Amino acid sequence: MFAELRRMNVRQVAFQVLNIITIVASALMIWKGLSVLTNTESPIVVVLSESMEPAFTRGDLLLLAMPKDDLVNVNDICVFKLPGREIPIVHRVIKLHDDATTSQQYLLTKGDNNSGDDRGLYDRRQMWIHREHVVGKVKGFVPYVGMVTIIMNDYPWMKFALLSVLALFVLVHRE
Known part of the structure; x- marks a missing residue:
């Protein structure tokens, strides 16, 4: 994974970071939109x-x-x-x-x-x-469907394992 990052130029790394920021921002906007539509702080x-x-x-x-x-x-x-x-x-x-x-x-x-x-x-x-x-x-x-959340809270190391697997998946299937 790190070897792949080293091969990327600054522009490619910045593009990947912007993609991640876009995904996070989209998720937050969807959450806030649902909160407004349902009139509840947690939809x-x-x-x-x-x-x-x-x-x-x-x-x-x-x-x-x-x-x-x-x-x-x-x-x-x-x-x-x-x-x-x-x-x-x-x-x-x-x-x-x-x-x-x-x-x-x-x-x-x-x-x-x-x-x-x-x-x-x-x-x-x-x-x-x-x-x-x-x-x-x-x-x-x-x-x-919420079992994923429960597992992530009960076993915090699973968050990092899942993020690592996702990062590897993205890097391998990027081409």
């Missing part, structure tokens, strides 16, 4: 646990949307992010509480495969989550 998420089985299994890729002024209903499967927690949670809404005085919607959630509701996951003494915590509602899914 896709990966299921990381078995808490939603049999509806979703670990590694399923979920497609999210959150239309403006769309209320959450009982039995909607939502992805929500709690304050102070980095990883979003995918669970089903089992109860709603609408506060007429503040026009706020409050939710109680539960994983389909869990025996109890999610109050143990919420902040201490918190009985409901706010509608603002909801990142999006699940609109569709692709089974097992």
Whole structure:
């Protein structure tokens, strides 16, 4: 691989670097475009646990949307992010509480495969989550596609192995 790079002149190396930058920029633009279209900060998420089985299994890729002024209903499967927690949670809404005085919607959630509701996951003494915590509602899914993400997170060395294989593939098949 390095021998191939040495044979390239500065112009060819710059062209390869620009190609990589274009690919990364295109991916970011697609992500941001999907975020705007679906009205959610994260249009896709990966299921990381078995808490939603049999509806979703670990590694399923979920497609999210959150239309403006769309209320959450009982039995909607939502992805929500709690304050102070980095990883979003995918669970089903089992109860709603609408506060007429503040026009706020409050939710109680539960994983389909869990025996109890999610109050143990919420902040201490918190009985409901706010509608603002909801990142999006699940609109569709692709089974097992997210396993690639899980493997990359569980085994960080796999990222470098995959990048090395891709770089070799590009260099070998470039001609």
